Amino acid sequence: MMRTCKSRLILLTYSLKKELHLIFQDMHALLVLFVMPTVFILIMSLAMQNTLGTQQNQHHIKLLVIDQAASDASKKIVSALEEASFILNHHNLEIDKQAVVTALSATNTQVALIIQSNEANNLNLSLMTEPVVDSRTLALISQTIVGIQTRHLIEQLIDENTEALTNSQTLQTLLEEPLQSPQITYLFRTESAEPDTRPSSVQQSVPAWLIFSMFFILIPVANTFINEKNFGTLERLQSMELSTSLFLIGKIIPYFLINQIQIILMLAIGRFGVPLLGGQALEVNGPFEGLIVMGAVVSLAAISFALLISAFSKTTEMSTTTGGMINIVFGAIGGIMVPKFVMPEAMQSLTQISPMAWGLEGFLGIILHGQRIQTILPEILLLVTFAATCLLITILKLNKSYG
Amino acid sequence: MISIDSLNKSYDNHHALKDLSLQIAKGEIFGLLGINGAGKTTLISILNGISKKDAGTVLVDQFNIDQDLKKIKRISSLIPQKFAFYPTLTAYQNLEYFAAVNGYTGNTLKQRIHYAAETARLSHVLEQKATTFSGGLKRRLNLAIGLLTQPKILYLDEPTAGVDPQTRAKLLDEIRTLSTHEGMTIVYTSHYIEEVEYICDHVAILHQGNIKLCEKKEVLLGRAPTICIKVDDLSVARPMLQTIDGLEVKHNSLCIPKSDHFEACLKMVLPILLEHQVRIIDIQQVTSRLEDIFIQLSRPLKADTRINK
Structure with a gap:
């Protein structure tokens, strides 16, 4: 019997039916695909909301003060900060990025205030901060410092009762210099660490754990493939008139649909489920079609990777151990478990080797930065290339094994 | 129906098939016997397009396997030894899927499922999950999937492994019916020699990747009767008798195949018996059984294997 276009479609329909039957009878796979990411999204969104994108209480802000000016004016600022309920740690060191990082770590602090004086004996204030500190907290610190300086200046003017109070030009000159906000320097600076471009906890958790769970499509793929x-x-299928590519397409389509169900479900949990538990709702700033494209390419990459691992494994234990371990490494270095912008610089460059990182960058591009598909094209191309390479190796392996 | 000439196949350093030549006639049940590693599975894999041959010619229903593999696949069907289906699906879902793989759609698909289920006597359990089946029903489902295409050639690899004797007898009768009523050519491999003896018209014994023997069953079984001499006591004469080629020394009997060497062998045995005053109690002619022939042919292989190791 010649295989017609219609019979190919019928075959794909029955393949879909068969694979869906097999998946929905595999409770472990369902737990990993749907329950695991749901739990992670809920827990991580709530757990990280004090760390990512939410303003901290002024009373709990810890500042590392490095007062190199050691003048009356600088001491007044430090003392005023203490009065304003900031928790201060004092340190005296050279202003070197690495030294500040070490000092922050040693004092369990995330922001350093550096006070220096210039040649004109004016104070030069700057903040060095870990990227994890959100923009509103930094703004609060800056505003407090400007407020202290303003109060100090007004007090000084009143005390001296100078003619400056009546001379507007002199008053403006006096006000200009000290009222500048401190300059903010980010340690481990990255593009996404800019204060207004860092994700909220739910914007980070939803795409991260969604991608992670999509790659765990490996479990049902390996279960059915290795049992086959x-x-x-x-062997029986190979003895029939069925090409390797048609066989693989028959596998890809059902798992692709499963991945799409995961995407819809996890986005819905981010949007509606997390707020029910007191977290922020997921806000998507970019176009909806961008999410569809990203979902499709991440799914293709995940399924192709699962097929590759299954083709080279002899037992399901072997595939789930090897594939699961690789997935966890992909997740760990890919900014899934720890957001990329809080990683040290060396680790941030390492994320580039993880397909999960490409997926996350793409999703964050749409969800957070509101980017269009053209902007995230590099991530899309990387994922498509990864999927094509995995599939090609799988086809070569199957053709070698089964003639 | 199947014509194989000088077929060769190697895996790494192992020469699995060596210049194997074989003819299988249309409509016959052809038994393929051989110990593990003899090359049966390799041969069946090549005939079904699962493995590629290194050299030789294979013609199936006059189609050359090199040029017309697709056509060959359309007329033949493999029933693997393993339960090659999806246990968590129902019998019907399994048949439905494999029918679609074979390219059937719509009413034809339903007709083929009906035919396969009827022929393999599965109709009453079509809606049950295969995982709940007994060993016999699983074998029937395995067979039914192979029958979906109504093939001209059916390759059965150990089709009764793991089933009880009653079910096995029924299965064997059904397989014979496929040959007699449907006119299928059946290539049958099994470890149960009595099965092959019962069901097959033609038997080939595969030995180290080559055909050691290939005969019609009647010829094979009728060709070498054995003369068995029953004696009273062999304890003293046994060491001397064991040195004689072609003589099988058992507990209290001596068996000599009625071959060309029969007379020469007898001339060596009788003087020893006389010399040691061994009394002959009875002399019988025993017709050969396939098992005897198989063991006889497999014995050198075992010895060779031991030496090679």
Whole structure:
């Protein structure tokens, strides 16, 4: 019987039916695909909301003060900060990025205030901060410092009762210099660490754990594929008039649909589920079609990777151990478990080797930065290339094994 | 129906098939016997397009396997030894899927499922999950999937492994019916020699990747009767008798195949018996059984294997 276009479609329909039957009878796979990311999104969104994108209480802000000016004016600022309920740690060191990082770590502090004096004996204030500190907290510190300086200046003017109070030009000159906000320097600075471009906890958690769970499509793919190999079903299929590519397409389509269900469900949990538990709702700033494209390419990459691992594994234990371990490494270095912008610089460059990082960058581009598909094209191309490479190796392996 | 000439296949350093030549006639049940590693699975894999041959010619229903593999696949069907289906699906879902793989759609698909289920006597359990089936029903489902295409050639690899004797007898009768009523050519491999003896018209014994023997069953079983001499006591004469080629020394009997060497062998045995005053109690002619022939042919292989190791 010649295989017609209609019979190919019928075959794909029955493949879909068969694979869906097999998946929905595999409770472990369902737990990993749907329950695991739901739990992670809920827990991580709520757990990280004090760390990502939410203003901290002034009473709990810890500042590392490095007062190199050591003048009356600088001491007044430090003392005023203490009065304003900031928790201060004092340190005296050279203003070197690495030294500040070490001092922050040693004092369990995330922001350093550096006070220096210039040649004109005016104070030069700057903040060095870890990227994890949100923009509103930094603004609060800046505003407090400007407020202290303003109060100090007004007090000085009243005390001296100078003619400056009546001379507006002199008053303006006096006000200009000290009322500048402190300059903010980010340690481990990255593009996404800019104060207004860092994700909220839910914007980080939803795409991160969604991608992670999509790659765990490996479990049902490997379960069915390796059983097919070990039960002789694959051999039987090879003895029939079925090409390797058609066989693989018959596998990709059902798992692609499962991945799309995951995407819809996890976005819905971010949007409606997290707020029910007191977290922020997921806000998507970019176009909806961008999410569809990103979902499709991440899914293709995940399924192709799962097929590759399954083709080279002899047992389901082997595939789930090897594939699971690689997935966890991809997740760890790809900014899934720890957001990329809080990683040290060396680790941030390492994320580039993880397909999960490409997926996350793409999703964040749409969700957070409101980017269009053209802007995230590099991530899309990387994922498509990864998927194509995995599939090609899988086809070569199957053709070698089964003639 | 199947014509194989000088077929060769190697895996790494192992020469699995060596210049194997074989003819299988249309409509016959052809038994393929051989110990593990003899090359049966390799041969069946090549005939079904699962493995590629290194050299030789294979013609199936006059189609050359090099040029017309697709056509060959359309007329033949493999029933693997393993339960090559999806246990968590129902029998019907399994048949439906494999029918679609074979390119059937619509009413044809339903007709083929009906035919396969009827032929393999599965109709009453079509809606049950295969995982709940007994060993016999699983074998029937395995068979039914292979029958979906109504093939001209059916390759059955150990089709009764793991089933009880009653079910096995029924399965064997059904397989024979496929040959007699449907006119299918059946290539049958099994470890149960009595099965092959019962069901097959033609038997080939595969030995180290080559055909050691290939005969019609009647010829094979009728060709070498054995003369068994029953004696009273062999304890003293046994060491001397064991040195004689072609003589099988058992507990209290001596068996000599009625071959060309029969007379020469007898001339060596009788003087020893006389010399040691061994009394002959009975002399019988025993017709050969396939098992005897198989063991006889497999014995050198075992010895060779031991030496090679």
